[in-house]
Amino acid sequence: MKTIENIKEMQNEILARKREGMSIGFVPTMGFLHEGHMSLIRKARAENDIVVVSIFVNPLQFGPNEDYEAYPRDMAQDSKLAEAEGVDYLFSPSVAEMYPNEPSVGVVVQKRTSVLCGKSRPGHFDGVATVLTKLFHIVLPDRAYFGQKDAQQVAVVEGLISDFNFPVELVPGETVREEDGLAKSSRNVFLTPDERKEAACLHLSLEAARAAIESGKKNPETIRELITTMIENQTSGIIDYIEIYSYPELEPIEELKGRFIIALAVRFSKARLIDNMIFNL
Template sequence: MHIITDVNEMQQRCLAAREAGRRIAFVPTMGYLHEGHISLLREGRRRGDLLVLSIFVNPTQFGAGEDLDAYPRDLTRDAEMAESAGTDLIFAPEAQSMYPGGYATYVDVEGITDTLCGASRPGHFRGVTTVVAKLFAIVQPHLAFFGQKDFQQLAVIRRMTLDLNLPVEVVGMPIVREADGLAMSSRNVYLSDDERRQGLALSRAIALARQMARDGVEDGGEILAALRALIDGEKDARIDYLQICHQLTLQEQARIDGDSVLLMAVFVGKTRLIDNSFLL
């Protein structure tokens, strides 16, 4: 396994691989890997000839006052985990090489970026789509793997890839959870023991919503009211958003059906957790 920091070297290595007929599987991350990331790498190893992992804490997707400086970083640890999953190349550029002086080009996806995380974090998705478009241009992947925990992000990247005619198959992978049900996230390390316990309200809310749907409740408002009461019962929990949406358009749904997905973001203490689930 090799770690590459230079943009041009990375691009040339990947272009040469494509010319040699190798199928490139790509997993873009901000590092501090966990089992969710490893599941993406394992699938990439299964489906690709050259497995590439990027580790880049992208400054353009962080807003003022967010955790850019505090975001956990450990390249040595990440490299060991990536190698054990069969990774061939790690692309770990510096910010100044991705956004050199005079950088002025950004990618905006309209509509589906206006709600949910897009409403809570203005400019966030412009940063995400810009860096993913750049990474696709550098790595030249045939396949790119993203976790479904970031449900809106996955929808936005699929929209961008389709609209820009990018020759990349975007693969969504299931949420990986801790044994207690907490969705795996690099930010979970911020949680104190008590906050982690309170964070389980998200997975309990999902279980309650799915049970209500199975019991025949179709009124989205009724389901959301029950979930809100459950989450508000935790002393350090504060709901950012809690919505039932259509899985493709992300438009809110008053009544649930087979396309309904529950999407939530909840602050537990200072840590913002996201989670989601289909209801039927």
């Protein structure tokens, strides 16, 4: 595995590999790799000649009161994990390398952002779309891998790739979970031991919702109340949102049918956790 910090060097390596006819799989990350990332990396490894993992905590996608500085970083461990999975290139540019001066251009995301996490994180998806545009031009992937856990991000990236005609295939990866159902996340390390136990409730409440829907409940509001009650009664977390939308359009629905998503975000003392379930009735 080759670790590269320089943009031009990364781009030139990839251009050389592409000239050799090799396909490129790309897993963009903010590092602190966990099982969720590893499962994307394994998928990329199986489907491409060359696998590139980027590690870049992108300041552009953090709001002024968010955890940019506190976001966990462990480059030595990430490097070991990536190498063990047969990654070819680890791309880990500095902030100064990615944003050498105040940029003259940016990407704005005009749809699918005023709901779910986007609502409480204005500008977040602009930052995500801008850094992905840069990374796609540096890594030039045939396929890019994103965890379905951040379903809104997948919906936004679908729009980015399709509306900008990127020659890139988006491959979503299933959410990887702890034994008790908690979705794996770099931010789980910030949970207190009690919160860690309670946090299993997020996935359990979605499972309860699934059971209710399968038993014939069709009203989104009924399902929202069911989940709200479970999380309020069984955790110390503060509900940020519990929302139900068509997927991937992320528009309100009156009845639970077709493709839709139930998504939630809950704030614990030092971590905000998200989870979701996508249905196709």
